[in-house]
Amino acid sequence: MTDTPDVFRARLLADVRHGFLGRRGGVSGGLHAGLNVGFGSDDDAATVAANRDRALAAVAPGCLLQTPYQIHSADCITVxxxxxxxxxxxxxxxxxxxxxxGIITADCAPVLLSDTAAGVVGAAHAGWKGALAGVTDTTIAAMEALGARRDRIAAAVGPCIARASYEVDDAFRRRFEEADAANERFFADARAGHAQFDLEGYVAHRLAAAGVKRVETLGLDTYADEERFFSFRRATHRGEPDYGRQIAIIAVN
Incomplete structure (x- = not known):
């Protein structure tokens, strides 16, 4: 692992302090080796706090980091x-x-949003449950309540599990198609009774459908790139007892 945290930035958010962090540049060891920022992991809490300090310093030094207790919902909190x-x-x-x-992920899609004219930012954790329930919609609405306009918002979908790595069963697929038959396009047929799901594409679609005109996807697969990212599904497939988490951070300039 390198000593300096990896920070992946979106071109559309170049005018605001933001970053999608990977696993490099942290002080955790073992299964959590690197920049594990998950207090929900079995990692030492002081080590996780030190990693969070490193992540914050790499993106928004001098700011106070605020994160939610994530529950795979569509709920957005105004801070x-x-x-x-x-x-x-x-x-x-x-x-x-x-x-x-900031929001924490380990395969789910991190979404960072900004209306620089209004000085309003948002961060959303879009796992499949939250994405389907509309977590990006509630985030946009919360930003509007603070003075943002959705036609001015720029959004970026950061590192998450890619379609090639995300096999789901037919019941999963039906949930999305029952919500909107057009969601079929986010699935590719796989082995019998299964499909590959494009979480990144679906989240980008929800943003665009909500009226966000500028949406960027980073195209980084957390499952496939073990050197740079933690992955819940990869750890599960290996039978590992725990896994690390990464963070995405944004701040008003």
Whole structure:
């Protein structure tokens, strides 16, 4: 592992402090080797806190990092002051300089959003459940309540499990097709009773359908790239007892 955290940035968010962090540049060891930022992991809490400090310093030094207690929901929390405790939800929105907001992933899609004219940013954790339930929609709505306009918002979908790595069963596929028959295009046939799901493409579609005109996808596969990313599914397939998590951070300039 390198000493400096990897920070993956989106071209569309170049005018705002942001970054999708990978696993390099942290102080964790063993199964969590690298920049594990998950307090829900079995890693030492002090080590996780040190990794979070490293991640924050690489993206928004001097800011106070705010993250939710993620529950795979569509709930977005508006942050107007430092949080006394982590609220349950899967997205945050803020217009306050000095507060950096972040979400944790390990295959799910991290989404960072910004309306620089309004000085409003958002961060969403879009696993399949939250994505289908509309977590990006609630994040956009929360940003609008702070003065953003969806036609000015730029959004980026960061490192997540790619379609080639994401096999699902027919019941999973039916959930999406029952919600909208057009969702069929996000699935490719695989072995009998299974399909490959394009989570990144689906999340980008939900953003565009909500009226976000500028959407960027980074095209980075967390499952396939073990050197750079943690992956829940990879750890599960290997029978490993735990896994690390990475973070995506954004802050008002």
């Amino acid at each position: 107007t002051a430092p949080l006394a405790e982590r609220p349950r939800g899967d997205a945050l929105a803020t217009d306050r300089p000095g507060l950096a907001i």
